[in-house]
Amino acid sequence: MLNELVRILREGRRFVITTHKHPDGDGLGAMFALGRSLRIAGKEAVLLSEEPLTPPFDRMRGAETVLQNYTPNGEPVTLILLDCADFDRPGKVVESFKGDAEVVNIDHHFTNTFFGRYNWVEPECSSTGELIYRLLQHAGFPIDREIAENLFIAIQSDTGSFRYENATAAAFSTAAALVGTYGVRPSRCARLILDEYPxxxxxxxxxxxxxxxxxxxxxxxxxxxxxxxxxxxxxxxxxxxxxxxxxxxxxxxxxxxxxxxxxxxxxxxxxxxxxxxxxxxxxxxxxxxxxxxxxxxxxxxxxxxxxxxxxxxxxxxxxxxxx
Amino acid sequence: MLNELVRILREGRRFVITTHKHPDGDGLGAMFALGRSLRIAGKEAVLLSEEPLTPPFDRMRGAETVLQNYTPNGEPVTLILLDCADFDRPGKVVESFKGDAEVVNIDHHFTNTFFGRYNWVEPECSSTGELIYRLLQHAGFPIDREIAENLFIAIQSDTGSFRYENATAAAFSTAAALVGTYGVRPSRCARLILDEYPxxxxxxxxxxxxxxxxxxxxxxxxxxxxxxxxxxxxxxxxxxxxxxxxxxxxxxxxxxxxxxxxxxxxxxxxxxxxxxxxxxxxxxxxxxxxxxxxxxxxxxxxxxxxxxxxxxxxxxxxxxxxx
Incomplete structure (x- = not known):
């Protein structure tokens, strides 16, 4: 499946990426990371969320690029759902795509319904962010500091800062790579999403x-x-x-x-x-x-x-x- | 210094290990891990703490082996202070050793006074637990699940579960090894020390x-x-x-x-x-x-x-x- 997804990312020109309603750090971090990597690679990437982002998520880098609606103009588009157990999770924003788009489903919920044409579902994985890291690495797609930070936020927030059951060895070694190779600062990420409030x-x-x-x-x-x-x-x-x-x-x-x-x-x-x-x-x-x-x-x-x-x-x- | 310490661990027969007063997860985790590894390697290891351990630390594995006082009987002993910025931090328990013992100082506080005969002080290191992991690895001393768990607790508690400034790439990769190689469960450790209370x-x-x-x-x-x-x-x-x-x-x-x-x-x-x-x-x-x-x-x-x-x-x- 990973190789199949790599092919889709490489061959596709236009991507629409979304996550579930009431989005969390994992869905959004994965979305911002994938969207930015595709754009740097010269693709078109539209990020969709049914509601405008609220604090603390509107502070994440990439938040300013999120749209509340998008009408496909008939050109072929790949629709990627991140962190969604079924096709309805993103809400109304995906309705206009029904039947039309090539749907890619990347998720780590074991209740996932395999609703996509392509389904990469790994319930053993800490977070959708970790899956996106693996995908970008495997595909040789760009990862810069901003992408790495969003992937780190995804893993950090979905594992309760590395203390829930899904804090796996792979989650830790991915974090080590994001911090060591790309200069992510865990304290900055924590303060952005988990540790700063009014x-x-x-x-x-x-x-x-x-x-x-x-x-x-x-x-x-x-x-x-x-x-x-x-x-x-x-x-x-x-x-x-x-x-x-x-x-x-x-x-x-x-x-x-x-x-x-x-x-x-x-x-x-x-x-x-x-x-x-x-x-x-x-x-x-x-x-x-x-x-x-x-x-x-x-x-x-x-x-x-x-x-x-x-x-x-x-x-x-x-x-x-x-x- | 690391090689020097390896020599001391290998050649020594009798060790007394202690940490600072009002001990925390790092000092205690490092102490339990080092003590158990030395014992498995056939050495004598006495663990000292001025006050009896209080919750949640009395739940850590190894807590039952801690003594409140110990009188050296004149035989040569190596005194190891863990996570102590100066020689007074452990309190009265080290007074009887003054001048006598070979003192080893392993710590990560940048205010450390280098009070020992041997001083391994790494202010850039997340925790004293991470230093002990490096030491045991380097020396080829035994690490079992219990030792790994205590080292993990040390790193986890001193980094605020991997979200303070000292959550370095090395902290994450050490955690990855402890979880992946020795089967440590981060959620169990978190619940033992950070996430369970009356x-x-x-x-x-x-x-x-x-x-x-x-x-x-x-x-x-x-x-x-x-x-x-x-x-x-x-x-x-x-x-x-x-x-x-x-x-x-x-x-x-x-x-x-x-x-x-x-x-x-x-x-x-x-x-x-x-x-x-x-x-x-x-x-x-x-x-x-x-x-x-x-x-x-x-x-x-x-x-x-x-x-x-x-x-x-x-x-x-x-x-x-x-x-």
Whole structure:
């Protein structure tokens, strides 16, 4: 597949690259890196994202080149989806391509549906960024400092700065190459994406920590952020992006849960597991998905009802494991 | 120097290894790794620490072998100080060795005083753990999974999980080797040292965040933890170990400060800088020390007075840089 992709990159003239909605450091880092490398190699590369980028991602180098829509003019184009488990993940921006374009699917989610004409899916790989590094290396396509930095950000953010289960030997050696060969500064990347935030985030964190609750004899810990809290702290949704780690890291916890209110009766559940629980399977029961150790779902209704259903399903999963 | 040390390890029979007071993951990881490797190689290795280890460090493999005191019986012994900038850092445990033992000094602090008979000091190195890895590799001394895990913990904890300035290419490639060759699991190590804590820590964090203050037009941010807060949260000092990152990571901040009350009129200041400020120099003005980006000092008196003095010195440093 890698050789096939190299051929496509070499022969293609016009590429449209996109990633999933609510993009993260991995999808965007991979997209900026691939887009810039193709452009330096003399190709046309259009980068698409359904919504304008929000902080901290709008600070990434390459963010200024992202478009919100693009209408193919009939000329042949290769559409590359990065970090997308299925074809719908990017949202409306890919609708106009249906049936038309040669679709390339590069991803590391094990739930990937192999929706492309060409599918390079490596669930064992730390991140889509690491795949793009391998692809560019293999193809002999250009990598400069900016590309290397975006690839590093992709790996760093998807591995929780090299401390989640996907912090593999390959992730570390790729990072070593990006730092050693291209002069990437990990502290600069961390500060760009993970480690710089407005006071509002700390105000929000303070109120969120006040909602900490534990269930199922401490196996599940949960933190909730309401619309009121966002409002009072003058914070945005992305300010709570990493809050799920607070309940997750408590001693004895297997599943950490962050509940974010998104509208009057709408909630987004983010799930993380520490040792054994397959939270992708758990999220799937509620129409969501993700990785074994990191997944999520959206739910409508009264929060108390949703929580009850969720805790029931989680209890079943934990009991099945204990048995 | 490396060859000299290899000779000392090979020829020596009896080693006493220690690290600084209030030990951290780096000093301890390096100590456990070196001690175990020497023992497997058939040597005698005594591990010393002035105080019994506290959580999370008492969970590290090898923690059970640490002694609080050891009286040399006159036979020749090699005393190895790890991660110690000067000979006093380990505290009373090394007093009985003064003048007697062959002292080996392995460290990565640029303030190191070269107090040993043999001094291997590499300020460019991420951690003392990375130095021990190089030493064991170079000497052909044994490295098993437990040793590799402790070396990984050393590097991981001293680099803030690979995101501080000392996350070098060598740190990443050492990590790649430890994970790839010896089967270290980064997520397990992170959870052992960085990412597992009691509820008390989150209660403490919540009250600490309530004290957030910024100074010098947002260039300095400070968080204070009082004895009352520790008491109310049922938390221990080590629960606040990473709190300095909260003020540090605020947008626009150059110096993040954590103030911990240690007694009625006694305070410990921890300083972190993001871009340019030399906090080791700043700490030195108050009798402390450390690295350029991470330093600290102890102070006695009324907190308001100490803060005023500190902010004055910090303002001078920041203004000198702006000029």
């Amino acid at each position: 006071c509002a985030r700390l105000y929000l964190l303070r109120s969120a920590l006040g909602t900490l609750e534990t269930h199922l004899r401490g196996k599940i810990a949960m933190v909730t952020v309401s619309l009121d809290m966002y409002r009072e702290a003058h914070a945005s949704t992305s300010d709570s992006d990493t809050f799920v780690d607070y309940p997750r890291f408590l001693s004895g916890v297997e599943i950490g849960v962050l509940v974010r209110q998104t509208a009057e009766d709408a909630y987004k559940f983010s799930l993380r597991s520490n040792d054994f629980a397959d939270v992708a399977a758990l999220a799937k029961q509620f129409g969501g998905g993700g990785h074994k150790r990191a997944a999520g779902f959206d739910a409508q209704g009264r929060l108390a009802d949703i929580k009850l259903l969720f805790l029931g399903a989680a209890a079943e999963m934990l009991e099945a494991h204990a048995a | 509820c008390a820590r989150l209660y403490l964090l919540r009250s600490a965040l309530g004290t957030l203050e910024t100074h010098l037009r947002g260039k300095i941010a400070m968080v204070t933890v009082s004895l009352d807060m520790y008491r109310e949260a049922h938390a221990s000092t080590s629960d606040s170990d990473t709190f300095v990152d909260y003020p540090r990571f605020l947008s626009g901040v150059e110096i993040g400060v954590l103030v911990r009350q240690t007694a009625e009129d006694a305070y410990k200041f921890s300083l972190r800088s993001n871009d340019f400020a030399d906090v080791a120099a700043l700490a030195k003005q108050f009798g402390g020390g450390g690295h350029k980006r991470a330093a600290g000092f102890d102070a006695q008196g009324r907190l308001a007075d100490i803060k005023l003095l500190f902010l004055g010195a910090a303002a001078e440093m920041l203004e000198a840089h702006a000029a």
